Amino acid sequence: MPTVELLGGKVQIYQRGNSRFWQARASVGGKQRQFSTKQEGQELAAKAAESWYFKLHGQAEAGVLNDRPTFRKAADQFLKEYGVITEGERSEKWTESHAIRLRVHLLPFFGALPLDKVTPGKVQEYRVHRMTNYAAPNPNSKSQHKLKPKSPARSTLHDEVVTLRMVLKTAIRHGWLEYLPDLTPPYRTQGKITHRPWFSREEYKQLYEAARAYAKEPFRSHLKWNAEQVYDFVLFMANTGLRPDEAFNLQH
Structure with a gap:
């Protein structure tokens, strides 16, 4: 050495x-x-x-030398652990998204702070920072995309705070932080309400009759099995009320 x-x-x-x-x-x-x-x-x-x-x-x-663990230390530890502990349970893309949020946004803002200085007030300052500085070039981003002319979406900020919370929980596990600060946004307004669309009785009848007829006589004979599966799927989804992602995750 x-x-x-x-x-x-x-x-x-x-x-x-x-x-x-x-x-x-x-x-x-x-x-x-x-x-x-x-x-x-x-x-x-x-x-x-x-x-x-x-x-x-x-x-x-x-007289201001600070020996307390910083947010950066906890973030490094989180990234070191997360990919290993969740291997096979989380997609590689999701794991990478945490690293990107930290590198591009969270570490430049919180990195040097002692963990006990990541307070609800500081997190609110971060939200304001993100909502008001979105048009400025970010030297920590490797993206070649053009700067967006609007502030980050509610879901984007939510995901960033999720990553922030996971880092702070890592710090708690290692004894670097005593408790998790309140990270809920103040002045919270209700997000956009979306309703799942549904078929009317007549529309559903038209759908299942068309699917049944196609299952009996598909356009090509080699598609018969697939057509039967589609018909079964239509009946199953309509009678269970499952969401598509829930149905696709079913195992047998």
């Missing part, structure tokens, strides 16, 4: 065998501290390590 000393030995950078990034360590405020430079090259790693050291040293001199 090669080690390089910087600033007269006050900071050291080194490489672990299992990581491509250089790590840094230094003693600040009477405590040994470590930091990943996120750099593969030695020169850039040295600059990142020195910047990190000067920042910590300045905080220590000002």
Whole structure:
């Protein structure tokens, strides 16, 4: 493990065998501290390590050095655990969506905050931030899509708060946070009410009679089995009241 000393030995950078990034360590405020430079090259790693050291040293001199676990630490732990624990139970796309929400929106806003500073008021500040800064370029986004001319949808903000809540629950499990703050939006208004459409008696009769006739005499003989399945499905759905997604998830 090669080690390089910087600033007269006050900071050291080194490489672990299992990581491509250089790590840094230094003693600040009477405590040994470590930091990943996120750099593969030695020169850039040295600059990142020195910047990190000067920042910590300045905080220590000002008496504001904070040793409490941050939101970023909890987010890293959440991402490390979630994909492994839920493997096979959640789609890869859903798991990735948590990482994207954190990288693009949540970490830039909450990342450096101590976990106990993620208060209901701070979460409301986040909502206001998202609703008022949607048109500004986001350097954390890798998307090539054009900026949207309207604020994020209610469902988008809801999903982001779901990810936020899961990170905070991870922090609680690890003893970094005592309790989950109230994340419900104040001044909450009722969302759009949608009603499931239904067939009238005459429409349903027309549907099942057409499906039955097609099951008996499909356009092509090799489609007969499929036509019979469609007819059975029409009867099953109409008489059970299941939603399509519920029906598709049935197993036997």
